[in-house]
Amino acid sequence: MKEKIMNWSRVSAISVIALVVIVSFISFNSYSQEKKGGAADYIGADGCKACHADIYDAFKKSDPHWKNVMNDKVAPGKKGCESCHGPGSKHADAEGKGFILSFKGDNAKTNSDACLNCHEKQKNLSQFGRSVHKLSAVGCNDCHKVHGTQMGKNLLKQKETDLCFSCHQDVKSSFYLANSHKVLQGAVKCTDCHTPHGSRERASLRRTSATVKYEACFKCHPEKRGPFVYEHLSMKTEGCTICHVPHGSTNRYLLARANVKMLCAECHGTMHYPNISCINCHTQIHGSNFSSRLLQ
Amino acid sequence: MRRNTTKCIWIVFCISFFHLFSVSPAPCQDAGLTAGGFQWGGDIELGYRGTSIAGDKQRYDYVSNLQNGLKLFDFSLWGKRIGEDPKSLVDSLRFRVSGLGDPYPSGLLEVKKNNTYSLSINYKQYQYITYREDPNPLFSPTANFDSTIHRGSVLLSVFPKDDVKLNFGYNRVSRDGSALTTVFPNLTPMEQDLNEQYNEYFISADFPIANWDMHVKQSLWTYYNGDKIHAPAYQAYDSSLQTLVTNIKGHTRFSDRLDFDAAFIYAHTQGTSNITTIPAIVVLPGSGNMSMNTYVVEAGLSYLIRKELIFHFDYRFHALDQNGRANTDVFLGAPANSPSNYNLMANTGTFQLEYIPRDNLTLRAGYRVQYQNVNGDNYYDAGIGNGNGGKSPSSNTSWLNGWVGSIDWKPYKFLTVFGEYEGANFSNPYTWISMENQNVARVKIKYDTPISGLTLKGTFNWRYTTNAQQDYNLNVQDYIFTAIYKPIPMITFDGSFDYSRVNNSKDIWNPIPFRFENFSWDSSYYVWTGGLTFDNVYKGLGGRMNGSYAKSLGENPQNYVDAVVSVWYKNKCVTPILTYERTYLTDNQIHADGFRANLITFSLRKDF
Numbered sequence: 001m002k003e004k005i006m007n008w009s010r011v012s013a014i015s016v017i018a019l020v021v022i023v024s025f026i027s028f029n030s031y032s033q034e035k036k037g038g039a040a041d042y043i044g045a046d047g048c049k050a051c052h053a054d055i056y057d058a059f060k061k062s063d064p065h066w067k068n069v070m071n072d073k074v075a076p077g078k079k080g081c082e083s084c085h086g087p088g089s090k091h092a093d094a095e096g097k098g099f100i101l102s103f104k105g106d107n108a109k110t111n112s113d114a115c116l117n118c119h120e121k122q123k124n125l126s127q128f129g130r131s132v133h134k135l136s137a138v139g140c141n142d143c144h145k146v147h148g149t150q151m152g153k154n155l156l157k158q159k160e161t162d163l164c165f166s167c168h169q170d171v172k173s174s175f176y177l178a179n180s181h182k183v184l185q186g187a188v189k190c191t192d193c194h195t196p197h198g199s200r201e202r203a204s205l206r207r208t209s210a211t212v213k214y215e216a217c218f219k220c221h222p223e224k225r226g227p228f229v230y231e232h233l234s235m236k237t238e239g240c241t242i243c244h245v246p247h248g249s250t251n252r253y254l255l256a257r258a259n260v261k262m263l264c265a266e267c268h269g270t271m272h273y274p275n276i277s278c279i280n281c282h283t284q285i286h287g288s289n290f291s292s293r294l295l296q
Numbered sequence: 297m298r299r300n301t302t303k304c305i306w307i308v309f310c311i312s313f314f315h316l317f318s319v320s321p322a323p324c325q326d327a328g329l330t331a332g333g334f335q336w337g338g339d340i341e342l343g344y345r346g347t348s349i350a351g352d353k354q355r356y357d358y359v360s361n362l363q364n365g366l367k368l369f370d371f372s373l374w375g376k377r378i379g380e381d382p383k384s385l386v387d388s389l390r391f392r393v394s395g396l397g398d399p400y401p402s403g404l405l406e407v408k409k410n411n412t413y414s415l416s417i418n419y420k421q422y423q424y425i426t427y428r429e430d431p432n433p434l435f436s437p438t439a440n441f442d443s444t445i446h447r448g449s450v451l452l453s454v455f456p457k458d459d460v461k462l463n464f465g466y467n468r469v470s471r472d473g474s475a476l477t478t479v480f481p482n483l484t485p486m487e488q489d490l491n492e493q494y495n496e497y498f499i500s501a502d503f504p505i506a507n508w509d510m511h512v513k514q515s516l517w518t519y520y521n522g523d524k525i526h527a528p529a530y531q532a533y534d535s536s537l538q539t540l541v542t543n544i545k546g547h548t549r550f551s552d553r554l555d556f557d558a559a560f561i562y563a564h565t566q567g568t569s570n571i572t573t574i575p576a577i578v579v580l581p582g583s584g585n586m587s588m589n590t591y592v593v594e595a596g597l598s599y600l601i602r603k604e605l606i607f608h609f610d611y612r613f614h615a616l617d618q619n620g621r622a623n624t625d626v627f628l629g630a631p632a633n634s635p636s637n638y639n640l641m642a643n644t645g646t647f648q649l650e651y652i653p654r655d656n657l658t659l660r661a662g663y664r665v666q667y668q669n670v671n672g673d674n675y676y677d678a679g680i681g682n683g684n685g686g687k688s689p690s691s692n693t694s695w696l697n698g699w700v701g702s703i704d705w706k707p708y709k710f711l712t713v714f715g716e717y718e719g720a721n722f723s724n725p726y727t728w729i730s731m732e733n734q735n736v737a738r739v740k741i742k743y744d745t746p747i748s749g750l751t752l753k754g755t756f757n758w759r760y761t762t763n764a765q766q767d768y769n770l771n772v773q774d775y776i777f778t779a780i781y782k783p784i785p786m787i788t789f790d791g792s793f794d795y796s797r798v799n800n801s802k803d804i805w806n807p808i809p810f811r812f813e814n815f816s817w818d819s820s821y822y823v824w825t826g827g828l829t830f831d832n833v834y835k836g837l838g839g840r841m842n843g844s845y846a847k848s849l850g851e852n853p854q855n856y857v858d859a860v861v862s863v864w865y866k867n868k869c870v871t872p873i874l875t876y877e878r879t880y881l882t883d884n885q886i887h888a889d890g891f892r893a894n895l896i897t898f899s900l901r902k903d904f
Contacts, residue, residue, distance in 0.1 A: 073458075107655045108704075109606075121459075123502060123511040126547035126557050129598045130608045135650055136714065137658035137704035167740070169755050169776045173794035173823040176844040178359050178856040178881055187400035187422055200594060200610055200644075220422075220445060222469050222494035222519055227537075227565055229584040229620030230636050233672050236616070237640070237726050250821055250848035252358075252426065257817060258852035258885050262804075265815075266768070267729040270805040281480040289535060289569035289584035290624040292636065292673075295480040296531065296571065296579040 040090035040099060045080035047088060051096055052081075055147050065146065077117075084114045084146065108139030115140040124197055131198020138167075143196065164190045171247055180248030192219070193246070214239045217246070228287030232294060234267060235286060242267075329904060333381065336904075338373035342366075343873070343899025351880075351891035354427040359856070359881055361425060362895060367397035369899055385409060399423035413454045420447045424473075440476030443490055445469065460503045463513075467496040475523075480578060482529045491522040500543075507550075513543040521569075530574040537567035537586075553600040561592040571624060580630045584622030591615045608648040608662070616640045638672035648700065656706040664718075666696040670726045694730070695723040710744035729768065731761040749782035767814065770800035786833050790842075791826040818850025836866030855882045864901070871901040 049056040059066055059081075068079040082088055090099035103111050112134060119125050128134055143163055144155045156163055161183055165172035174180065181188045190196075193216040195206045207215040217240045218225040226235070234242050243263055244254045257263035264278040279285050282294045290296050329336040347364040349356050372392040377384060387410045395401040401421050408414040422445040451465045470493045476485040500513035517539040525531040540563065547557040565588040572581050593613040600606050620636040628634035648662030671692050698719035705713045718736040725732060737758045744751050757774035778792040801816035827842030843859035862875040875897040882890040 105655060107652050107658060109650075109652055109658075110655070120547070121504075121509045123509070123545060123547070126509065127596060129555055130596055130610060130648070135608070135648065135658075135660045136702050136716065169753060169778050169792060170757055170774050170794065173776060173792065173796070173825075176823045176825060176856075176858075177821065177846050177848070178854060178883075182400060182422075185400060186395070187420075200596070200612055220447065220469060223471065223492050223521060225519075227567075227586050227588040227618050227620070229569070229586050229622045231618070231638055231672065233638070233670075234727055234729075236638070237670055238730065242729065250819060250852045250854055256819075258819070262815065262817070265804045266802055267727055269728055269766070269803075270807070280478045280483050283477055283479065289586065289620075290571050290579050290582070290622055292625050292628055292634075296573070
């Protein structure tokens with residue numbers, strides 16, 4: 001029965017791929033036609049200032065994008081207001097009614113494409129198109145605000161943790177438990193471990209240089225990274241979260257179980273010596289260079 | 297009595313301070329200074345915290361660790377050059393320190409010259425304190441720590457061309473302090489000095505080649521461990537590891553339709569570790585050597601099939617081989633050398649279709665597969681049926697597959713609905729605990745009600761994991777409800793409720809009564825939070841009151857409460873801030889302990 005389900009799953013996966021390839025060929029012509037629409041012309045930031053002086057002044061005062069406005073080397077489509085909102089001639093002709101990207105009511109892909117037009121060259125943004133955020137309809141402008149934010153804060157709409165918690169309320173709750181990473185106290189930020197712009201790690205974990213799973217944890221806890229002569233193999237196969245709950249836990253050391261010997265028994269299937277805590281003897285539980293039984 | 301008197305004096309002093317300022321109007325503080333061709337700004341907040349802690353002081357240090365004394369809560373200074381000056385060395389700079397006097401101080405310095413260079417220096421410190429929960433070492437599952445983690449980094453980026461960036465960096469993490477630990481077979485806790493250092497040196501470059509945006513990075517990691525136990529069982533480590541890591545990443549657009557990125561990562565680790573043990577029991581004095589190679593090849597592409605339909609694909613090949621050798625383990629014939637090997641090879645692919653039929657609707661559907669081959673020495677596979685050993689004796693390969701999907705729908709401006717599902721089937725779990733089947737689902741709703749300023753949010757998370765072979769199952773249901781109400785711009789109420797229901801069970805071999813028994817755990821908990829923020833309600837008067845109550849159930853009954861009331865008064869000179877915090881914990885695991893603490897903080901803040 002199980003094999004049948006697996007075979008069905010594999011057939012389904014192959015079918016999906018085949019379908020995508022076929023559809024992509026069929027759609028080629030239709031896309032080419034979509035591209036041929038008429039376009040507005042660029043009028044420059046001064047043209048926008050005539051009606052939007054307040055935004056223009058705030059932009060000039062605090063926004064790092066401003067430096068592009070004055071740069072003659074930058075193409076018209078990549079500087080000033082029109083680099084994000086698109087060419088403004090039709091919008092100006094229509095006295096401000098439509099014909100530009102207003103970032104209001106448009107979908108996350110359209111909004112993000114406007115930013116990625118320039119920023120996708122940054123190595124940490126090149127995977128944003130496939131990130132969990134973007135595929136879940138979270139665009140750049142859901143977290144960043146280009147007008148009127150303070151310098152040096154990545155143009156975030158709010159303080160970073162507040163911004164993340166505005167959607168991830170379940171995660172926020174776990175930080176109120178007695179044992180937690182001190183995110184609410186400001187000692188650790190969400191982006192110390194996760195990258196909101198996408199990664200191939202699960203939970204969008206940050207990975208500076210891939211050597212083992214859960215590189216994000218080892219950034220602060222390098223003594224657990226290894227390699228060790230005698231590894232605790234679950235560290236390599238399942239990773240840290242097989243024993244620890246990273247955000248917050250009711251148990252000490254952010255462990256998944258209150259009683260350590262029960263946590264060990266979940267994998268090892270036996271109590272061994274029922275009344276003694278396992279790690280009193282197996283102290284080097286993350287890996288040892290001297291003892292195959294992780295004793296020292 | 298003396299403590300209460302001090303508290304009273306503080307309160308009277310703080311109130312009098314408010315009185316002094318009450319006659320002042322409360323306009324915005326002066327902002328923006330100009331000097332030396334720079335516009336300057338910043339803030340400073342300095343204060344004193346008094347604490348009164350009853351109950352278990354060590355537990356307080358573990359959970360909160362906010363102590364009394366003078367604190368520099370925040371100091372920041374930024375400067376931005378007014379106008380362009382090509383001859384200047386600096387266009388902008390930022391300096392910030394925060395939390396001085398508290399367990400998590402940090403510092404930052406950034407200096408930039410537009411299109412020339414940027415320099416960033418960071419430092420963070422974390423004080424980490426834990427203690428054994430039971431004085432009897434045999435039954436205590438924990439070790440003591442009184443340690444400090446230091447994290448520092450220096451990054452210099454230079455821009456020789458508009459599209460070329462060179463980075464030179466140094467990262468350091470170290471841990472010092474002490475731990476209380478046991479050494480088999482001596483189960484009396486002994487003090488261990490911690491001396492661990494990790495350094496990373498790297499050089500990297502971002503540059504274009506043809507239509508490719510390239511990133512190349514070469515790093516050297518070094519790690520040293522010199523932890524030492526003095527008596528009664530002397531044990532000293534002397535371990536060092538060096539790792540060379542090479543990263544090459546590229547990203548390009550082959551056409552308007554096709555976005556592609558790929559990466560190759562290679563890492564080689566080599567190290568030696570020595571141990572001295574006096575007396576030598578079970579583990580002999582000697583040394584271990586280890587080496588490890590890691591290869592990662594990644595690729596991803598997005599293909600625009602139609603304007604509203606995109607195909608995404610991600611692939612990763614990950615291989616790791618490790619060789620170790622030590623002459624210290626008597627179970628493996630020490631002082632003769634005994635080898636230990638481990639290797640892993642995994643191929644992971646994800647296929648996804650993103651479909652955006654309308655601006656207010658985004659659909660995602662895909663399939664994820666992983667083939668993994670793992671082979672390592674498993675010294676705990678002693679084989680009492682399936683009762684012993686982490687590794688399943690027949691498993692070297694595993695096959696994972698499952699569907700993923702999500703929907704984001706904004707039917708109206710005031711309503712957002714989001715749903716997500718991930719499934720995973722494991723055909724052959726490598727370790728006994730690895731799940732054979734996992735289902736994860738999530739639903740989120742955001743509703744801006746017709747009542748002006750009232751927003752309601754609800755989240756439901758569900759995770760169900762089973763391993764039929766082990767009679768293991770885990771069932772997590774998380775219900776979260778949040779309300780935010782802003783009746784007028786000056787006042788905000790917020791509240792949330794979270795009920796996390798966590799149950800799991802498994803058959804475990806119990807030597808007494810010598811049979812498998814089904815054990816079940818309940819790790820459920822509730823969290824309530826609530827708060828009120830008001831700002832400029834009377835001249836510059838503002839404040840924040842918030843509290844949280846976390847109650848855990850089942851295997852670890854615990855109550856943890858934290859309530860904070862903070863009041864400030866903005867004015868022309870400095871902003872006085874008075875904060876009172878009440879926090880307590882009761883914990884009944886193994887033995888009852890906990891603490892009750894009152895904290896009062898008075899600080900002065902000036903923005904300039």
